[in-house]
Amino acid sequence: MSRLNEKIMDLKTQREELKVDLSRARKGKPPLKDREGKTKRNLSSEALEKKIAQIDSKIEKMELDKKIKEDLKTVALGTSKINYLDPRITVAWCKRHEVPIEKIFNKSLLAKFTWAMDVDPSFRF
Known part of the structure; x- marks a missing residue:
């Protein structure tokens, strides 16, 4: 369960970074550097929006999996x-x-x- 929570948190931080990059791309500024200090690829705002939507769907799926896993903990299915x-x-x-x-x-x-x-x-x- 903790691994699932960690994955969800990682996806949420990626989403926030992409939102910052999206706002900078809309203003015409280059993206910020990533965690290691390397420069990120300069993506269009449409590509960034698409990536954000993909990450949102992954987060929703993981949240649903987490809820199902939590609900089924107490049930002996067979x-x-x-x-x-x-x-x-x-x-x-x-x-x-x-x-x-x-x-x-x-x-x-x-x-x-x-x-x-x-x-x-x-x-x-």
């Missing part, structure tokens, strides 16, 4: 399905709604629950 649900219920639901069983159960569970695969779609527990 445990309940394996331990608490009767596989015949799941198989009947899949057949009723025409969902491939392979989307619900992985290969090892399909082999483990072969006895439940021949249940009819109207099965009720």
Whole structure:
């Protein structure tokens, strides 16, 4: 999680630097030097705006990934399905709604629950 936060912060600092370069480009001034003291390439304002938009989309994606990762921390995604649900219920639901069983159960569970695969779609527990 901290690596993701660091990447987001790096992208935000890059965005701020590009905004400064964009304002200087609009005024007709050359860009400032980068962190190492080297001169930056003199890009047009359109190219800088495009780069800023790309970085903004990357930041949004990373923020969304961070939120999803945070939300899923407390959820054990497969445990309940394996331990608490009767596989015949799941198989009947899949057949009723025409969902491939392979989307619900992985290969090892399909082999483990072969006895439940021949249940009819109207099965009720």
